[in-house]
Amino acid sequence: MKYFQHANDTIAAPASPQGMGAIAVIRVSGPQALPIVNQMFPSKNLTQVASHTLHVGKLIWKGKWLDEVVIAVFKAPRSYTGEDVVEISSHGSPVIVQQILQALTEAGARIALPGEFTLRAFLHGKMDLTQAEAVADLIAAESEAAAQNALKHIRGGFSRDLQQLRNQLLQFAALIELELDFAEEDVEFADRDALYRLLQDIDRHVSQLLQSYSWGNVVKHGLQVVIAGKPNVGKSTLLNALLNENRAIVSDIPGTTRDTIEELIQLNGLLFRLIDTAGLRVSEDVVEQIGVARTHQKVLEADLILYVFDATQVDISEWQQVLDWLQEIRKKHILLMNKIDLQPHIPEDIVHHPHVMCISAEKHLNIDALKNKMIDMALQAQAHNESSIITNARHYAALQQVKNSIEEIFQGLQQKLPTDLLANDIRKCLHDLGEITGEVTTEDMLDYIFSHFCIGK
Amino acid sequence: MKYFQHANDTIAAPASPQGMGAIAVIRVSGPQALPIVNQMFPSKNLTQVASHTLHVGKLIWKGKWLDEVVIAVFKAPRSYTGEDVVEISSHGSPVIVQQILQALTEAGARIALPGEFTLRAFLHGKMDLTQAEAVADLIAAESEAAAQNALKHIRGGFSRDLQQLRNQLLQFAALIELELDFAEEDVEFADRDALYRLLQDIDRHVSQLLQSYSWGNVVKHGLQVVIAGKPNVGKSTLLNALLNENRAIVSDIPGTTRDTIEELIQLNGLLFRLIDTAGLRVSEDVVEQIGVARTHQKVLEADLILYVFDATQVDISEWQQVLDWLQEIRKKHILLMNKIDLQPHIPEDIVHHPHVMCISAEKHLNIDALKNKMIDMALQAQAHNESSIITNARHYAALQQVKNSIEEIFQGLQQKLPTDLLANDIRKCLHDLGEITGEVTTEDMLDYIFSHFCIGK
Numbered sequence: 073m074k075y076f077q078h079a080n081d082t083i084a085a086p087a088s089p090q091g092m093g094a095i096a097v098i099r100v101s102g103p104q105a106l107p108i109v110n111q112m113f114p115s116k117n118l119t120q121v122a123s124h125t126l127h128v129g130k131l132i133w134k135g136k137w138l139d140e141v142v143i144a145v146f147k148a149p150r151s152y153t154g155e156d157v158v159e160i161s162s163h164g165s166p167v168i169v170q171q172i173l174q175a176l177t178e179a180g181a182r183i184a185l186p187g188e189f190t191l192r193a194f195l196h197g198k199m200d201l202t203q204a205e206a207v208a209d210l211i212a213a214e215s216e217a218a219a220q221n222a223l224k225h226i227r228g229g230f231s232r233d234l235q236q237l238r239n240q241l242l243q244f245a246a247l248i249e250l251e252l253d254f255a256e257e258d259v260e261f262a263d264r265d266a267l268y269r270l271l272q273d274i275d276r277h278v279s280q281l282l283q284s285y286s287w288g289n290v291v292k293h294g295l296q297v298v299i300a301g302k303p304n305v306g307k308s309t310l311l312n313a314l315l316n317e318n319r320a321i322v323s324d325i326p327g328t329t330r331d332t333i334e335e336l337i338q339l340n341g342l343l344f345r346l347i348d349t350a351g352l353r354v355s356e357d358v359v360e361q362i363g364v365a366r367t368h369q370k371v372l373e374a375d376l377i378l379y380v381f382d383a384t385q386v387d388i389s390e391w392q393q394v395l396d397w398l399q400e401i402r403k404k405h406i407l408l409m410n411k412i413d414l415q416p417h418i419p420e421d422i423v424h425h426p427h428v429m430c431i432s433a434e435k436h437l438n439i440d441a442l443k444n445k446m447i448d449m450a451l452q453a454q455a456h457n458e459s460s461i462i463t464n465a466r467h468y469a470a471l472q473q474v475k476n477s478i479e480e481i482f483q484g485l486q487q488k489l490p491t492d493l494l495a496n497d498i499r500k501c502l503h504d505l506g507e508i509t510g511e512v513t514t515e516d517m518l519d520y521i522f523s524h525f526c527i528g529k
Numbered sequence: 530m531k532y533f534q535h536a537n538d539t540i541a542a543p544a545s546p547q548g549m550g551a552i553a554v555i556r557v558s559g560p561q562a563l564p565i566v567n568q569m570f571p572s573k574n575l576t577q578v579a580s581h582t583l584h585v586g587k588l589i590w591k592g593k594w595l596d597e598v599v600i601a602v603f604k605a606p607r608s609y610t611g612e613d614v615v616e617i618s619s620h621g622s623p624v625i626v627q628q629i630l631q632a633l634t635e636a637g638a639r640i641a642l643p644g645e646f647t648l649r650a651f652l653h654g655k656m657d658l659t660q661a662e663a664v665a666d667l668i669a670a671e672s673e674a675a676a677q678n679a680l681k682h683i684r685g686g687f688s689r690d691l692q693q694l695r696n697q698l699l700q701f702a703a704l705i706e707l708e709l710d711f712a713e714e715d716v717e718f719a720d721r722d723a724l725y726r727l728l729q730d731i732d733r734h735v736s737q738l739l740q741s742y743s744w745g746n747v748v749k750h751g752l753q754v755v756i757a758g759k760p761n762v763g764k765s766t767l768l769n770a771l772l773n774e775n776r777a778i779v780s781d782i783p784g785t786t787r788d789t790i791e792e793l794i795q796l797n798g799l800l801f802r803l804i805d806t807a808g809l810r811v812s813e814d815v816v817e818q819i820g821v822a823r824t825h826q827k828v829l830e831a832d833l834i835l836y837v838f839d840a841t842q843v844d845i846s847e848w849q850q851v852l853d854w855l856q857e858i859r860k861k862h863i864l865l866m867n868k869i870d871l872q873p874h875i876p877e878d879i880v881h882h883p884h885v886m887c888i889s890a891e892k893h894l895n896i897d898a899l900k901n902k903m904i905d906m907a908l909q910a911q912a913h914n915e916s917s918i919i920t921n922a923r924h925y926a927a928l929q930q931v932k933n934s935i936e937e938i939f940q941g942l943q944q945k946l947p948t949d950l951l952a953n954d955i956r957k958c959l960h961d962l963g964e965i966t967g968e969v970t971t972e973d974m975l976d977y978i979f980s981h982f983c984i985g986k
Contacts, residue, residue, distance in 0.1 A: 085551075087550060087552040088545035088546060088551070088621065089549060091548060092546060093543075093983060094542075094544040094545070095616075095985070097554060124583040125581055126582065126601055128581075137680055139676075142601075144583055144601065161554070164544075164546055164986075167671060167673060168667070168670070171673060189551070210596075210625070211551070219622060219628070220594075223597075526550060528550060529550075529621075
């Protein structure tokens with residue numbers, strides 16, 4: 073397995089994003105980190121300096137001045153990886169970064185694989201697996217809420233609880249294994265009622281985490297909001313009104329996923345993906361209109377639909393068709409009567425419909441109220457406020473397996489299965505729990521997890 | 530002037546390139562840098578720590594955990610800017626960087642203007658103006674040679690010499706101003722012969738620097754190589770053969786300027802811009818073919834032309850037309866007989882023509898020899914090997930002015946101008962010299978120079 077063959081190598085990689093900037097940081101970790109960098113740093117003997125200190129000087133390799141740099145020294149175990157770590161801050165030119173990396177490899181380091189620094193932190197016990205995974209989530213976070221959730225995982229809240237429950241189950245497992253040794257004497261060391269209660273505890277915990285996943289996805293990827301309505305009702309104006317000052321916040325961030333029809337806004341730290349479906353409107357040919365594959369897909373994936381009407385010319389038959397359609401697709405929605413600055417006459421029953429809001433996108437009337445309503449509807453998806461939220465598909469799958477294996481133990485207990493079969497089921501459950509926190513790992517699994525990291529982390 | 534109104538502010542900006550990465554660095558500089566960051570760093574009192582130390586802890590603002598960070602402390606004057614500097618290394622998520630910047634501004638810092646850190650380094654005497662400008666060049670360097678040259682300027686070689694010469698001229702100026710005070714007595718404190726010799730010295734120096742500019746441009750922007758020839762003679766194959774393993778070196782670097790027809794390679798640390806001009810071939814309608822405006826422009830800008838023939842079917846009339854054309858445009862060139870692996874018969878006088886090389890782009894025959902020839906021809910442009918090279922258009926213009934003002938002093942001396950007019954000319958020359966090193970600056974000039982920096986430098 074590629075990550076484990078050379079676990080004692082000293083590894084190096086750029087740690088700051090690629091591109092031009094004032095500073096670029098190159099990270100070196102491993103037993104030879106200090107001697108290797110020391111070879112190219114004549115101003116001071118880095119192998120003699122204290123941990124957590126900074127040193128300014130020239131980086132020189134084979135007689136060539138590579139750059140004037142700042143060297144940060146972190147000595148094992150007080151470092152990110154738990155090994156000796158040297159961070160080199162150079163001028164932020166890709167050419168210089170490349171020359172330094174080349175010099176480092178010539179001096180004995182090897183270019184790190186993606187996530188290899190964090191893998192080493194995990195292997196040296198600096199963090200468990202969910203914490204390591206949260207590092208990748210934190211880096212990729214597109215909103216404050218996503219970053220906050222990743223930080224929560226780094227702090228270790230969610231896996232610590234599972235670890236404790238697993239340890240309790242481990243004790244039962246030990247007792248049951250002991251029973252197997254005394255099988256002929258037919259004794260019961262493990263209290264079956266206590267085991268049952270523990271399993272219920274684990275099951276409750278796991279179910280809660282599983283439930284948090286849909287909200288977790290909203291936190292991580294944002295709430296999909298489809299804006300629909302006939303042409304010229306003011307959809308684009310609404311989009312702009314919603315984006316307004318918030319737009320800068322998001323579009324300043326490079327790397328956020330965007331295509332021509334998606335705009336991102338952050339409201340109260342939550343991410344909303346606004347999708348302007350020019351193609352979507354409900355008319356007499358409802359089916360034909362919605363049938364456009366792509367638009368249809370967007371509607372199916374939507375968490376919220378904003379349907380915009382021109383309040384100056386409400387078409388009662390369209391209104392009824394829209395209501396029917398929304399009922400059919402069972403999506404959360406807000407019905408917007410736009411252009412109220414023109415003081416249109418809107419039928420009473422429409423104004424008082426519970427999902428209707430009257431706005432003027434152009435004059436910015438009620439836009440803040442609409443934003444608050446959108447936040448409220450987003451928060452409705454949030455089952456539990458302060459408890460842990462999972463966002464990682466691997467965790468979701470592993471928790472599902474835990475839930476299944478607990479179910480099997482329950483059945484086994486009820487059917488008073490022979491102890492050896494029960495022990496088997498418990499071992500499987502321990503294994504599944506351990507896979508989440510990383511107490512049980514396979515090389516393939518670690519390969520999979522860490523290969524999705526960025527270089528230098 | 531925007532840069533000087535708030536020179537005592539504490540400024541903050543992202544210092545690492547934008548985007549996702551393992552680490553992002555945010556730089557804070559100014560009298561309040563330590564107290565400001567200290568407000569959000571509960572684990573330790575940063576105002577009490579030693580300079581050049583690293584501190585790991587949580588960054589917390591208004592009760593919200595922003596990230597787990599590493600804080601680097603550089604105390605004035607031992608820092609890049611000469612002020613107290615704090616560098617915050619956070620997780621490399623744009624969202625986190627933005628939250629930290631927002632917290633910093635709420636705590637009393639202001640977002641830095643482009644180049645403002647380096648401007649402060651200049652204002653605090655940490656570097657002269659040419660050194661500051663070289664920092665921007667270093668960051669933007671696209672090749673090893675360009676980086677090396679920028680580093681040379683950062684070391685201060687070229688401006689130090691000018692500074693010394695200027696100081697000598699300053700002494701003469703003082704003596705001549707003294708003569709003015711005693712104008713009625715008709716004395717000469719300043720030895721006119723010695724002044725003449727000094728001016729010759731300055732003139733020689735300035736002329737050398739001016740001459741280095743064309744080579745400086747090659748170093749900075751690369752040598753323009755136009756590949757020309759009829760269709761199907763193997764131009765694209767040649768381009769690929771030249772790019773080969775070297776291509777990765779350059780295309781791994783983001784931010785290098787490329788369009789559809791340009792490819793960059795680095796040979797011996799020098800940058801070559803290969804331009805495949807599909808449109809350019811010399812035929813009977815020479816004028817028409819070359820007349821295509823864009824191609825024509827490329828040829829005019831070219832430093833070197835590689836003209837490719839298919840050696841299996843050399844057309845003698847094309848050969849002659851090409852020779853005539855190359856003579857007319859007076860460009861360096863290499864004539865390539867391609868496909869020699871097919872053992873074609875090539876007329877003797879063509880094989881022995883001094884500019885002809887026989888290659889096979891497909892079989893990679895003589896490609897290394899061609900590369901060496903290209904390097905040789907690039908180095909021919911290098912007038913002087915070890916002396917300073919200027920690459921900056923501002924320096925070139927200022928040196929031109931120095932040369933002109935020296936010329937006027939020469940004429941004044943020859944024409945035995947009255948002392949006050951001579952003093953005037955010398956003052957102008959001192960001013961022009963001072964503008965290069967930054968001993969004479971105007972706010973507009975500094976505005977212009979530093980506004981071309983990237984944010985965070």
